[in-house]
Amino acid sequence: MIERPLERRAPLPAVLGRRVELLGVLACVLLAVIAFRLWYLQVLTGRRDVALANANVIRKIAIPAPRGLILDRNGQVLAGVRSAAVAAIACNELPGSSSGRARLYSRLAAALNLAVKQITKTVTPCDSVAPVTIEADIPSSALIYLAEHKANFPGVIEEQTEVREYPHGSMAAQALGYVGELSTQDLATGNFKGVPAGTIVGQDGLEYQYDRYLLGTDGIQRVQVNAAGEPTGKSLRAIEPVAGENLETSLDLGLEQEGMTALEEGMNLAHHYGYPGTAAAFVALDPRNGQVLGLGSLPSYNPNVLSQPFISTSEYGAQEAGDSFVDRATAAAFPTGSTFKPIAALAGLESGLITPSTLLGQTPASGCLTISAQQFCNSGDADYGANDLETALEISEDTYFYDLGAQANARGDLIQKVAKQLGLGAQTGIDLPGETSGDVPDAAWVSQQDAAYRAANCGQRKHGAFCPTGPYEPWTIGQNVQLATGQGYLLATPLQMAVAYSALANGGYVVTPRIGLAVETPSGKLLQRLPATQRRALPAAYDKYLTTILDGLHLAAQGSSGTSDDVFASFPRQVYGKTGTAQTNTNPKDDQSWYVAYAPDAKRPIVVAVTVEQGGFGDEAAAPAARLILSKWFGLPERVVRGTSTSL
């Protein structure tokens, strides 16, 4: 190296050493800061960031689980699933310009017969990961159109999905229910705890009741996306959906179908005799254990329509017509008319008020009794004279039961007690939502109803405010007289009557009706028997009276003077049945037609309750319908046998 002249070399500053040391200290401090920061981020709180990083790039898309089947007692499908085409929009393939999208949506609306507004609403917000379903269950014609004009529908894709199918349409719709998206209101009810909003869940009937089994568990498709939200194409392990479990029910498809036919037939007969015949319901029970063999209500709705993901208001309104959502077999209570008489009879017998041979019902003249200055008459003012219990049941003699009701009133709530023991006035506990309890009126009940009515309608006005008289009159002997014939404030569901008759028929056991029997895997392996039906025994002392009552019921159905003899005399099996014709107001056109029957069999006994709203006499509309159901059950020719009895 060539040495340079010393004078050209500027001197090193005296502080250089100190300053370099200071710079070193600064470097150490900064290094320490970075090191502590890294330690904090990576060692102390790293876990949290791992979760954040994962959530950043993994989108979860639900894979709907196929819903479990609802099967009848023989394994026939009552509610199944089928594959359906779904039109969806893949948002990342949509036209870039908003006008382009608007034109696409209007083309799509025309092709699928939808409103443009609905498509726009469904598609916003649009995630590029999961295609947004805009219409499910597309008809094949529309599918073909979309496929042929693919270039006109950028971003529109066809997917296959499994949808609920009810192969028998409106049959037993209220019992089966329907499915739909879980709404936020439903989330609050607690029945769907832990189920995410938007999941397809049961909305009514068995679908609702047993949703936890039928639902299954949705799978999760995990898609990795980049910062722009576009899928990276990397495949991640999906969590496969777990199909819902199948529900095996006690229903019998054949009986169910015949029941629906029978209800229509009953309504037709009502029309034939000049009654409006607007609605009808039936229940068929196995009296031994309460298994529901059939259950139906008309008017009905088509659950296939209601289960669609998108349903227009007008479609919904059409389905709802005639209060079709009300299950008239379990959720509607009616005055029972004379079908209540066996219950009143049992009350009279067990209280010792009457014996089987006690003669009652003698009228002074013209078939009417005067009780507490009120006239109570037989149907058509017929004068049957004094009769014993069996005959009174056979001919459905009102004056016999008026007498009984009047005498019972002096002894308190004799009839009410037995009615309640037989399950009236309380829910039967069937495994369906929305069951009603009906009413069994007595003095306390009437005053309670009146107080409730006044509280609801009269308010808290001072100075003796005017309050209109409510519909509930104070208890009189006349009300008990009414009750003995199933009139007045008494209300019961067809299911309650079937349970009460089952108790008469099975030797005194009040059964809890049950539809769900077992839960099985999608492949049919039994997973779980649902809790066996509960039976509640009537007091043992009742046993000896049941025979008498059943004899009376047998005479009523098949005795020479029986009220439904013209319908059941020709029936080749033993039938114990009672007609009912309940006045719902002063207009005889509005009479509720009833028939409750028990048909014994060593292996498959059955109790059937049928009612037709505004159907006229029990023998005219309900009894022939009941006969059709019994015929089906026992494999006999299903023949409409008309009844013309105008007895109650």
Next chain:
Amino acid sequence: MSVRTLQPSARALGRQDRAISLRARLLTFDPLLALAAAGLGACSLVAIHGVAPQYATRQAAYLGLGFVVMLAASRLDYWRLRALKWPIYGALIVAILLVIALGSRVNGASRAISLGGVSFQASEFGKVALIVFLAALVADSPRRQSARATTVRVLGLALLPALLVIKEPDLGSGLVYLVIAFAVLYIAGVSARQLAAIAGAGVVALLLALVVAPAIGVHVLEHYEEQRLTGFLSPSQNPNSYAYQQVQSVIAIGSGEKTGRGAGATQTSLGLVGSEAPTDFVFTVVGERLGFVGAAIVMSLYALMIWRALRIVANAKNLFAALIAGGAVAMIMCQVFVNVGMAVGIMPITGVTLPLMSYGGSSVLTTFLTLGLLQSIYGRARAGNASGGRELRF
């Protein structure tokens, strides 16, 4: 030279000469500084290969070329650069002006000019040019010139390229220029009072540019630069904001935990820190893929590099050398701590590259050139020691 006590053969003599000259050459070269550079280069390749494999080959080429540049520069007699200070400064200003005038615009900023297919980022090379120029300026200042006059000249001549570079806009490099000027004054022994005044003026200027001027509608900086500088104070969930990138960078580093996520890293590879993962956010890539262990190794290599560089400053045998080395060490420290600080969320985003780690030829070559100068100073200091100069103390 050792005294010969024996009469060796001619062949043996030749061998001995070669051995001596090798030892001499090794003596004039700091192997630890080179080791740190090589280690960081390797880390850079690992990180870039992980996050953007398509860049790995080019980065390897830049690193290889850089190593050659460092070796060449270490052989260079830095003393000669003193005479070239004005041509160097002139070239620096012209290059920056050329970039502003002709530069290819990338992301709205013209920072590079293309020369025969090679993109040349003048502001990067400007760093080393400015170090040499300012060091020569101070070293050549006449004895009678007052310290204050020297300070003013240094600041004025550094401010011109700094402001031009900020206008490019390349805020990060501009700030590095200012740090270099400050470091040169610091090493030159400018009084603490003057240094404090300069620092105070810097803070005031920053506040003016970031707070006062935008408030009255004058935007000294580009809008995105303002956002980047102020954004880290208010982390954002808006994916389009730079603050969001920083939030994601912190998450990425945290998610690396102790040993890293390796190929399972998603934050950097899926673009959550923007497209700058191989460049400005390369430390984030290391933190996410290699975890605390990897980040600690990288920081240790920088610590080693800074230690060796400081040692060279302390042992420089003349003011010019001390100033060059001081400017170099300030440049490296500034870039490391600003870049890593940004990645871990304790410093604003300024667009400063991480020396030797960030992808990019200009940055890599500039750093190696700087290291080469440090090696040259080291070598001259050693040679000087052998002839009775300053002693090595560390």
